Amino acid sequence: MNVKFSEYRPSPALGSYIQAYYTGDFNLYSENNFVQSVVPNGCIELIIHLTHDHCELVKEDTWGRSPEFTLIGLQTKPYEVRFHEPVQIFGVRFNPEGIYHIFGVPPAVFTATFENSTDVLGNEFKDYCSRLRESTSIQQKIQLTEAFLLKNMLDNSKEYDYVRMASETIRKHHGLLSLEELIQKVHISPRQLQREFKKRFGITAKEYMRLSRLNAIQKYMQVPTSLNLTELSYEHGFADQSHFIREFKMLAGTNPRGFLKKRADFLTLPVNLE
Structure with a gap:
């Protein structure tokens, strides 16, 4: 290395x-x-x-x-x-x-x-x-x-606010919740949440959900022998294996197996989602 x-x-x-x-x-x-x-x-x-x-x-x-x-x-x-x-x-x-x-x-x-x-x-x-x-x-x-x-x-202390609550909730659920479910937990209108989330963070709540969901699987990508795309797709809320591969490629720039073949070329920093 x-x-x-x-x-x-x-x-x-x-x-x-x-x-x-x-x-x-x-x-x-x-x-x-x-x-x-x-x-x-x-x-x-x-x-x-x-x-x-x-x-x-x-x-x-x-x-x-x-x-x-x-x-x-x-x-x-x-x-x-x-x-x-x-x-x-x-x-x-x-x-x-x-x-x-x-x-x-x-x-x-x-x-x-x-x-x-x-x-x-x-x-x-x-x-x-x-x-x-x-x-x-x-x-x-x-x-x-x-x-x-x-x-x-x-x-610079800030009062507890719904944008912070939304980001924490997304991580807590590993990105595995719908926008409707997030809104129910944060108690704010969909339009206001999307507007304020993008204004604060520069990305949408849905984009942050995608990042959190892909982060949840990164630990599995460290050990090639444990890779089962079908199981990973199902356990982490993807519609099917093709959906998982498509979103993985969007974030990593290559598909999962291509990533593993050139693992040394990537710097991955999985986060604690709890």
Whole structure:
């Protein structure tokens, strides 16, 4: 493997908003053009580069060096990341409502693209990143991150609202509920939910359901011998195997068996849907 990846769970105080903290070492063998395809997971990724060398991302159809501190928005299609040198990062994976609740920034601002985190989150964030880089252990990095996030959460706390409730409900049910069932649980009109969900997150509730449903099966895709398309299709609410393959290809860019054949080319980050 040309990638080393480790994840760490957040404290209970932040567990509703943060999926994980993580460290990543990419292009361990210093390939000149190491490429990974990232499968969408319905989360927002905050990437802090710990080394001088960065990855490359596409923005407006042009490849370019990613910012020192990168905020990657919600994606509904796979995207590629290129590496020319070894790259080391520290990351925070937010549930979509988390970035809004903690920083007061609606994810719709950078859906399907990426931004310089300092431009979005301000100078205090840049100061935090400087201190993070100076810390010498993963425990110190996580403690520093938690303190920074909790402070911002108190400064920007939002009341419990139906858009947040809708996204949490979708994840809780692994995307396996209809729009009508979601509306009954959230108690809001279909038109208002769709409008406000898209306004807040930049994607529709149905698109988020699809992401959550595909995330629920990603753990099965890690072990090829356990792959049974018929069973997976039935257990995860797809009308049939063809429906499952069609939606999988939409998110991963290839069908399930093609994915497994080139598994090393993909970076998959399944989320905790509970």
